[in-house]
Amino acid sequence: MIIHAIVIETLGLHWLLHNTSMTLSIVLLILNIYSIVFFLGDIQALRLTPLxxxxxxxxxxxxxxxxxxxxxxxxxxxxxxxxxxxxxxxxxxxxxxxxxxxxxxxxxxxxxxxxxxxxxxxxxxxxxxxxxxxxxxxxxxxxxxxxxxxxxxxxxxx
The missing domain is CATH 2.30.29 (PH-domain like)
Known part of the structure; x- marks a missing residue:
């Protein structure tokens, strides 16, 4: 659910900020893509690293x-x-x-x-x-x- 929310937020904010500030839009897009990769890595580490x-x-x-x-x-x-x-x-x-x-x-x-x-x-x-x-x-x-x-x-x- 968090990943879906981040993807939807990324698309919405990118579209909204793209008209106002191109650089801010791209920086936030990169940060949101990084957060998606981090969440996927965290889920995989939780799943694949047992006690x-x-x-x-x-x-x-x-x-x-x-x-x-x-x-x-x-x-x-x-x-x-x-x-x-x-x-x-x-x-x-x-x-x-x-x-x-x-x-x-x-x-x-x-x-x-x-x-x-x-x-x-x-x-x-x-x-x-x-x-x-x-x-x-x-x-x-x-x-x-x-x-x-x-x-x-x-x-x-x-």
Whole structure:
């Protein structure tokens, strides 16, 4: 829907501004074409870049806008309580949740031992204390994360 709106806006503004200011019309046309390419790239990155679990790290990305690498040794706890998950998410929590028209809550909340840096839109880096995640198969994901977390805790003890 956003892409269709941008295309229609591009055509309308280009036609309207073409009579008034040719250079402004062309500059806005180029910017709008760039925004369409960006949205298409973001959608493809969201679709084709799944959440990845390594032996020691959890790699999460959300399109071109957010990405984070979480070592399992830095995870303090996994929150699965529905009452906590349905509350408002604080500013110290990064969300990896695909939203649509309905209200969506995370499947689990990873509380970190210390703040971990995430890369946001345009390379901006910010540290977060918690990570809210929503996945397609929450039971399988929780099982994998718990196994890797237990393995990381065993490795720390050794």
């Amino acid at each position: 990845r679990v390594d032996d020691d790290h959890l790699y999460i990305s959300f399109g071109l806008g957010k990405r984070m690498e979480i070592p399992f040794r830095d995870i303090a706890e996994i929150v699965e309580d529905a009452h906590i998950l349905e509350q408002k998410i604080p500013n110290t929590t990064i969300e990896f949740i695909a939203r649509d028209f309905e209200t969506v809550h995370p499947d689990l909340l990873l509380t970190l031992k210390s703040p971990i840096e995430a890369t946001l839109f345009m390379g901006i880096k910010k540290k977060y204390n918690q990570v809210a995640i929503r996945v397609d198969d929450p039971h399988a994901f929780k099982k994998i994360v718990k196994e890797r977390l237990e393995k990381a805790q065993r490795d720390e003890l050794i």
